[in-house]
Amino acid sequence: MAFSQKGVNLRKQKPEIMIQRIQSLYLAMVALLSLLLAKISFLNFIDGTGSKINITLGGIMRIDAAGASQQPEYVIGYSVFVILILLISIPAIFFYKNRRIQSVVTLGLIVVIIFLYLVSLYYSLSLIEKFKTSFHPGMALFIPVLMLLFSILAYRGIKHDDKLVRSYDRLR
Numbered sequence: 001m002a003f004s005q006k007g008v009n010l011r012k013q014k015p016e017i018m019i020q021r022i023q024s025l026y027l028a029m030v031a032l033l034s035l036l037l038a039k040i041s042f043l044n045f046i047d048g049t050g051s052k053i054n055i056t057l058g059g060i061m062r063i064d065a066a067g068a069s070q071q072p073e074y075v076i077g078y079s080v081f082v083i084l085i086l087l088i089s090i091p092a093i094f095f096y097k098n099r100r101i102q103s104v105v106t107l108g109l110i111v112v113i114i115f116l117y118l119v120s121l122y123y124s125l126s127l128i129e130k131f132k133t134s135f136h137p138g139m140a141l142f143i144p145v146l147m148l149l150f151s152i153l154a155y156r157g158i159k160h161d162d163k164l165v166r167s168y169d170r171l172r
Contacts, residue, residue, distance in 0.1 A: 023102070023161070024093045026154035030109065031089040033147045038082050042140035043124055045133035053133055055123055057082055062131075075123055081116040085147065088112060092154075099165070103158045110151045116144060 041054035041061070050065045059074040088109045095102035127133055 023106075023154045023157040024096060026150045026157065027089050027093045027106070027109075029150045030147050030154070031086055031093070033143050033150070034082055034086040034089065037140075037143050037147075038086070040140050042138070042143055043120060043127075044136045044138055045124075045127055045131070046136055047131050047133040053127060053131060055120070055127070060123075060127070077119040078116070078123060081112060081119055084112050085109065085116065089151075099158055099162045103155060103162070106151060106155045106158060110148065110155060113144060113148045113151055117148075120144070 038057045041056040043055040045053040047053060052063045054061045054063070055075055055078060057079050059071050059079075061069055062072055063069045088105060092102055092105040092109060095105060124135060128135065
C-alpha cells in the first residue's frame with residue numbers, strides 16, 4: 001500500500017540526507033594541502049658550505065650563501081605523488097553518491113600518501129649521503145601528516161555513513 005499526496009508516491013521516495021558533507025570537507029582539505037605542498041618545499045637541508053637544498057615540485061633546488069640558485073637534479077617520484085594526490089582527492093569529493101567508490105578511492109589516496117612518505121624518505125637519505133647535508137625540519141613537514149590524517153578521517157566517515165545507511169535499510 002503506497003501513500004500518495006498530489007500524485008507523488010511517498011513510499012518509494014528515499015530521503016535525501018546529505019551525509020557525505022564532512023568527508024567532502026576532509027577530502028577538500030587534502031586537495032588544498034597538496035596544492036600547498038606543490039608550491040612550497042617541505043624537505044629542507046643545509047650542507048657543509050652553508051647552501052640550502054630544498055626538494056620542491058620542480059626538483060632539488062640548491063641555494064648557495066650568495067643567494068644564487070641552481071637545480072642539480074629533478075625528482076620525478078616526489079612530483080608524481082604530489083600531483084597524484086591532488087588528482088585523486090578532487091574527484092573523490094564528487095563520488096559522494098556512491099560510497100563504495102568513494103571509500104575505495106579514499107583508501108587509494110591513503111596508499112598514495114604513504115608512498116609519498118616513502119619517496120620523501122628515499123630522497124632525504126640520498127641527499128644526506130650525496131651532498132653531505134643535515135636535515136632541518138620546518139612547519140611544512142607537517143603538511144603530509146595532515147593530509148594522511150584528513151584522508152583517514154574521510155575514510156572513517158565514509159565507512160560510518162555506509163554503516164548508518166545500511167542500518168536504515170534494515171529498518172525498512
